[in-house]
Amino acid sequence: MQNRQPGSGARSDKTFRDGINPLARAGRGGEARQEALMNAIRAAHADFGTMQQYDSAEDCLRIVASSGFPDRALDLFRIVRRDTNSTCAATLKKRMRTVVGNIGASYLFVGTSELAALQEVGVAAAHSAPIIVDNGRPWGVLTVHFRQPWEDAEYDPTPMERVAVRFAECFKDGTPEQTPPDCDAGRIAHTPISTRTGPITRSSAAPIPFAGSMLREHRHVCAFFCSATDEYNALMPFICDGLGCGQRAFHVLPERHVDDHVTRPRSAGIDVDAAQRSGQLEIALPQDTYLRTGRFNKEDMLTLIQRVLEDGAALGFPLTRMIAHPETALDSWKSRNDWAEYEMRLNTVLSNFDDPVICTFDVNLLNAALAIDILRTHPVVVMGGALVENSFFTKPEDFLREVTDRTSASQPYRG
CATH class of the missing domain: 3.30.450.40 (GAF domain)
Structure with a gap:
């Protein structure tokens, strides 16, 4: 592989x-x-x-x-x-x-x-x-x-x-330099490490290389891309690394992009067919996830993501790497407030897991208000192909209070 x-x-x-x-x-x-x-x-x-x-x-x-x-x-x-x-x-x-x-x-x-x-x-x-x-x-x-x-x-x-x-x-x-205990250069064992305190904590999170840096305790990522080339330059090493380590991949994307999506890891030497047969690689469509109730429902989606991550562990995989494209559900979201609340509450759900969840966005499909909310609800962000800590991330309790106080997602305050 x-x-x-x-x-x-x-x-x-x-x-x-x-x-x-x-x-x-x-x-x-x-x-x-x-x-x-x-x-x-x-x-x-x-x-x-x-x-x-x-x-x-x-x-x-x-x-x-x-x-x-x-x-x-x-x-x-x-x-x-x-x-x-x-x-x-x-x-x-x-x-x-x-x-x-x-x-x-x-x-x-x-x-x-x-x-x-x-x-x-x-x-x-x-x-x-x-x-x-x-x-x-x-x-x-x-x-x-x-x-x-x-x-x-x-x-x-x-x-x-x-x-x-x-x-x-x-x-x-x-701590001072020391010889790493595991000198096997071909793998990283998922052993417990200490974490910093903050709005999101976990007890076990070995770092994962992604977009030129490492995912550590914060693993809810928003990734903004302008083109498929930029997107796969960042995602392909992450995808292939996870499959090569025996971890599970769960990807959500529109049906029209599935063929291209599976061709890329196959060209990189991944046996995609075998991974799908074994359940290591699962590709889901928006109508099976974000829109499975007919329209976007934040409660249903929070439950679904938790179940997906629990299923990965139940199947024996050490970790599930989830990548999701939610843009195709944009027209069905009744307001950006529901989406913003969902993304912020997802941080609480993910605090119980070590699994990384990458929310991938085509910036050409976003309006400014929605993009700002997406940025404020993710502790780490990929911009320009680089993973960085997100200084715009807002405390969940403060953001949810703001969402509750909103009277309209689109009404101008001056006019």
């Missing part, structure tokens, strides 16, 4: 131990840093790698662990600033992954001195992932490099990014 990974594949362990100038053998980089880097290289089947820590005072990245690079390359990239032509600088700026399958053809590198330097030491492709610690602060960037170029469809970025997530967990609650 995994994509073919580029890279040499048949390297021996000696290649990793005796790579050119690995910082760990020189006593630098720290054991946890070097181990995470080596796990990332193995997970991606890469040839080189670096880990860089963010220096907030100088606003730059500094190499703290490395494997496979000669000194002249390390000297060039030892300090990387935001204006450097590199995948790590791009990742620092946008706080999400940067994947370049052919640096010789990428806008990041063409015509730059960095391109010549990387090609001189045999680098042809690269993948950088942000290391985001518990409070949302960027700790640094993990990068793996390849001797051979590849097509985007050939490469699955998820295994390497799991390593970045696990390494970031070492800094949770300000």
Whole structure:
């Protein structure tokens, strides 16, 4: 169910131990840093790698662990600033992954001195992932490099990014670096971790890579997209990662989009037919969910989502990743107030589950008033392809009081 990974594949362990100038053998980089880097290289089947820590005072990245690079390359990239032509600088700026399958053809590198330097030491492709610690602060960037170029469809970025997530967990609650207890770079176990207090809490929530960051205790997400391309660039790694981990997928979307929706994971190497037969992948239509009573009913929908998540656990799946497109029900909602109340109350329902629920919206189908309510009822949001904490999220009790006080969803207060 995994994509073919580029890279040499048949390297021996000696290649990793005796790579050119690995910082760990020189006593630098720290054991946890070097181990995470080596796990990332193995997970991606890469040839080189670096880990860089963010220096907030100088606003730059500094190499703290490395494997496979000669000194002249390390000297060039030892300090990387935001204006450097590199995948790590791009990742620092946008706080999400940067994947370049052919640096010789990428806008990041063409015509730059960095391109010549990387090609001189045999680098042809690269993948950088942000290391985001518990409070949302960027700790640094993990990068793996390849001797051979590849097509985007050939490469699955998820295994390497799991390593970045696990390494970031070492800094949770300000604890010092330590070697992650599970060095299997190919999976993340869903073990209990402590959570911050807030309007939404849960007792067990291992982080999940999504849209260039991690889902932690807040897992009710509104995701705004302008096109199908933008949407699937963010959703496909999330979907394939969940299916690859043996988790359940429950997706709600209009019937006219189903064929395209299942074609995309199939092209990424997922056995979609087998997943559907086993119940691991279930695709539902709006008329079976949002509109199953003939029109949108918030009480019915809250009950339905709870049942879907409970059914996933009853079927033996460790987690259900739910993605839902509610826009097609827009015309049937009697007012935006019902929808806003539903979304806010859903936060209370989801506080009893670790399962992520992604409410995906085509912004071209939303009016301004509804978009604002959607934004205010979700603790995390995807905008521009990046997952961020939502500063517009409103306390449930305050928002529900406001909804109750509304006299009209569309009446202007001036006219």
